[in-house]
Amino acid sequence: MKINRDDKELVTLLRMEGKIMGGPDAEAFQKTIKDLIAEGRKKVILDMSKVSWVNSTGLGILISGHTTMQNNGGTMRLVGVNKRIDQIFMVTKLHTIFDSYEDEAEALAGF
């Protein structure tokens, strides 16, 4: 998994790429989230359009990021979730906690 950070005024875009499946991914993502909080950047958009799939360990990584942000007064929005990942979100009911948007413009609106 690759994470490309792109700061845009008050919102930070994290462009994810590859597969989110645990191992070193968890540490890298959690560090990125903690760095953002330390810098006071608490509006995050996770661009998932280049993520092919997520396993249950990867779900844990996303949940951890969401919870860390929320506990520190921040918000994490998702964009570009593909059908396969959406299928997992629906089955696990995680679609009820992740704010998911079609594209970046929609996620930025009102953020």
Next chain:
Amino acid sequence: MAVTNNHNLTIALRIPSRLELLGVLDKVVEGVADQMEFEDMDRDAIAIAVVEAGTNAIQHGHYTDPQKPVDITFDLGADQLIITIRDEGTGFNPDIVADTTPPPDLLSTRGRGIFIMRAMMDDVSFDFSDGTLVRMVKNRTPVEKDTGGGTA
């Protein structure tokens, strides 16, 4: 071009316990599902389940020890796909696998693997007599064919 007869076709695969190789496994699943002409949603469901079973084998069965192989077989039947995934782990009690969808557990960062596998496949069973063997079945929904005739 579709292959019309997949009966008794078995594909076997052995991978070292490295998480990054789940991507290889995923590609094999995609090929097998295409061969059997599964619908897109079912193909994704199979891939999700196999990746979960592979994740469990590598992470929990072998603690990501690359020296320990995970064995996978695909049995392509006329109407169903049977997949087995074997590791050398000591297993677990599948009856106490949690459902993490109720609100108190929804934000749990662990414990969804078996739940997801069961949700994606038609049948999931376990055998712990020789390591851990997961057996998963996906039935192929018959595709309605357009006969092109219509009613007289």
